[in-house]
Amino acid sequence: MATLEEIGAEMERFRKALPDLLRTCPGKWVVFKAGRVVSTHDDEEAAYAAGIEAFGRDGGQIVVCVEEERIYALGGIASLTK
Amino acid sequence: MKLYYHDGYAVAGDGSAAKRLILHGPIIKVELTPWHLPAPRVTARLLLDTGSDISALAQDIIGSLGLSSLRPVQARLADGRVYQRFLYRMSMHLPVSCAGQGAPGGTFMFSANSVGQEVHSPPDMRVSDGLIGRDFLSHFQFRYDGETGSFRLEVRQ
Numbered sequence: 001m002a003t004l005e006e007i008g009a010e011m012e013r014f015r016k017a018l019p020d021l022l023r024t025c026p027g028k029w030v031v032f033k034a035g036r037v038v039s040t041h042d043d044e045e046a047a048y049a050a051g052i053e054a055f056g057r058d059g060g061q062i063v064v065c066v067e068e069e070r071i072y073a074l075g076g077i078a079s080l081t082k
Numbered sequence: 083m084k085l086y087y088h089d090g091y092a093v094a095g096d097g098s099a100a101k102r103l104i105l106h107g108p109i110i111k112v113e114l115t116p117w118h119l120p121a122p123r124v125t126a127r128l129l130l131d132t133g134s135d136i137s138a139l140a141q142d143i144i145g146s147l148g149l150s151s152l153r154p155v156q157a158r159l160a161d162g163r164v165y166q167r168f169l170y171r172m173s174m175h176l177p178v179s180c181a182g183q184g185a186p187g188g189t190f191m192f193s194a195n196s197v198g199q200e201v202h203s204p205p206d207m208r209v210s211d212g213l214i215g216r217d218f219l220s221h222f223q224f225r226y227d228g229e230t231g232s233f234r235l236e237v238r239q
Contacts, residue, residue, distance in 0.1 A: 011154050048171055062151075063171075072135040073133065074157040075134055075138075075160045
């Protein structure tokens with residue numbers, strides 16, 4: 001199984017590629033592995049299924065939307081702060 | 083969002099009743115499995131939290147499900163600080179009843195994402211095992227009846 005460190009490292013590679021991806025496939029869901037886009041999809045469900053088909057459930061791929069990264073509030077009280 | 087019907091849930095009349103779920107909250111008991119797999123199956127009690135952008139689940143439950151992370155995300159917790167959390171995808175099985183149609187209850191299965199959160203108290207000492215946030219609720223029309231403590235989720239057409 002891919003470790004969380006490996007998943008985190010893949011996300012770092014995605015962040016570096018994001019400026020280019022925002023020009024080529026904005027708003028798309030992508031399967032991303034080893035620093036490159038493996039496939040693009042219209043929704044997360046389809047991307048997740050494609051990632052499993054290509055690499056299995058523990059292959060170390062990430063599934064992510066090509067958009068500016070956001071910060072999520074987790075727990076109602078967190079939404080009170082910026 | 084894809085909606086799956088399970089366990090012989092009856093579709094009444096024109097079928098619209100099958101898309102209306104009534105649950106009693108604010109903590110509901112659900113069953114979780116890895117995405118589109120029948121096992122392992124873990125029961126969890128989740129708190130409905132309209133103040134959360136995303137759903138969360140105790141990390142030990144994610145471990146029991148044997149899930150690999152989709153990706154890390156940035157999450158602001160109650161202390162106002164931003165932390166990295168890992169996001170996981172799973173199937174959530176909701177026990178439901180059918181409003182006013184006389185149809186038997188059943189189970190609906192949804193795809194759901196949750197971030198993992200370390201919880202230091204054992205499962206039997208927790209108020210809940212996680213949160214259901216607006217990421218999940220955004221797929222429904224959500225109505226809460228404060229007198230009965232029940233809420234209704236209707237799938238958007």
